[in-house]
Each structure stands twice: as C-alpha cells, then as structure tokens.
Amino acid sequence: MHKRCERETGSFLSSPATSWGSTVSGRCRARASRILKEAQRASWKAYVSSINARTPLTDVFNKVRRIAGKYSAPPPPILLSAVADSKTVADPFAEHFASVSWKDPAAPRARHCQRMESLGIIFLPLEGSHIISPSLPPSCGLLCPSVMILLLVQTTFLMRFCVTCLTVLLTFY
Known part of the structure; x- marks a missing residue:
C-alpha cells in the first residue's frame, strides 16, 4: 500500500494540476492519516491492557501526559546529580573551573x-x-x-x- 501511495504521489507531482491528481493526493493523505490513527489506537489499547493493580500511578499519568504532548522528560544528570535549574547547574561548573584555574596551587x-x-x-x-x-x-x-x-x-x-x-x-x- 505504501509503494502504491508513493507511485501515485509521484505521478501527481509530475503531472499538471488536474482534478485527477488532487483526488489521488487526497486519497493518499486520507489513507496515511487513517493508518497512523489505527497504529496509535492499537498502541494505546496494548498499553491500557498492560496496566494492572501493581502499575504505579505515576507511570500511568506520565504515559497519559506523553500521549497528550504535555510531558517533559526529567532533566539529565549533571555532575552525578539531577538538576533542573540553570543556576543550580552553573554553580557546580563554577566550582570545578575555579578548582582548576591558574590561581589554584594544585594546577x-x-x-x-x-x-x-x-x-x-x-x-x-x-x-x-x-x-x-x-x-x-x-x-x-x-x-x-x-x-x-x-x-x-x-x-x-x-x-x-x-x-x-x-x-x-x-x-x-
């Protein structure tokens, strides 16, 4: 089905803008969005069926937020500690560079x-x-x-x- 869509899209792009070409393009777009929605629905059904009494609520709500597009990933660890604030990130770097600067007798x-x-x-x-x-x-x-x-x-x-x-x-x- 994907190859047919590519073939039809290619013929649409190479031919002059006719009602036939726009019809083919519309059909391909509709088919692609339908396939995408079916895949998302199947993924959601598989996830919902995997939830049981032992599944933590935070995992469930994180998945819901991720699907809704409101999920922000946890910050990456910086210098072996998870830090979310840029000021908190800057302080360990400043301490590190101060310890290896030219004023330090250990350097x-x-x-x-x-x-x-x-x-x-x-x-x-x-x-x-x-x-x-x-x-x-x-x-x-x-x-x-x-x-x-x-x-x-x-x-x-x-x-x-x-x-x-x-x-x-x-x-x-």
Missing part, C-alpha cells in the same frame, strides 16, 4: 600554559637562510598544546611554501 600545568601563552614569540631568521621562523625564549621549558597550535598557525602562514616548516616546529616540540 601547575594550567599556570605553565598561561605563562607560555603570555610569552611573546620572537621571529628570527634561520641560519644561512632568509626564512624567518618563530622561536621562544630559552627559559620556556616544555611547550603546552595551545602554544604549539599558535606556532603551527603562525609558521604555516609565514612559510606557506617552505619545506622546513615542519622541521622548525618539530625542533620546538
């Missing part, structure tokens, strides 16, 4: 990354070449990923056609 990696990002990148010419490559002061130590990305972007922008671009970056890493 030396965050402080190192911030210090690396604040350092200026010096552009020096490579030995025996007129190509300028980015370099950092010798007191830097290890590079954090954000500084590596910055170096990569600046190097590829400045040395777009240079083969030594990758070797310059690998020496920093």
